[in-house]
Amino acid sequence: QLQVVESGGDLVQPGGSLRLSCAASGFTSDSYAVGWFRQAPGKEREGVSCINRRSGNRIYADSVKGRFTISRANAKTVYLQMNSLKPEDTAVYYCAAAFRDQDTCVIRPSGYRFWGQGTQVTVSS
Numbered sequence: 001q002l003q004v005v006e007s008g009g010d011l012v013q014p015g016g017s018l019r020l021s022c023a024a025s026g027f028t029s030d031s032y033a034v035g036w037f038r039q040a041p042g043k044e045r046e047g048v049s050c051i052n053r054r055s056g057n058r059i060y061a062d063s064v065k066g067r068f069t070i071s072r073a074n075a076k077t078v079y080l081q082m083n084s085l086k087p088e089d090t091a092v093y094y095c096a097a098a099f100r101d102q103d104t105c106v107i108r109p110s111g112y113r114f115w116g117q118g119t120q121v122t123v124s125s
Contacts, residue, residue, distance in 0.1 A: 002097070005022070006095035008021050014123055016085050017081070055104075061107060063088075069081040090121060
């Protein structure tokens with residue numbers, strides 16, 4: 001059974017750091033991509049970053065470039081390291097996974113089939 005579970009959300013002060021974890025289980029090979037998305041109250045879900053499990057190719061949204069880093073850990077875990085956090089980064093963060101034959105990934109929600117339940121990140125003093 002394919003399952004995606006994210007964790008690590010918390011309350012953090014502006015300028016602080018946080019690391020989110022995403023565990024994607026049930027995939028029998030590394031031919032898939034993992035994406036991170038976020039949704040703030042009253043706003044649409046937006047793509048933050050993604051990584052192709054096999055190739056390691058990754059993409060970042062302009063709003064997080066230079067501050068966030070996505071990485072592969074063990075066979076099923078992907079991290080999102082978030083530094084220099086801003087109040088506008090406050091949102092529910094979702095991890096998602098999708099089968100992917102190509103060595104790339106996308107950061108649009110429609111490109112992903114399997115979603116986690118979300119984890120709250122609040123940046124506030």
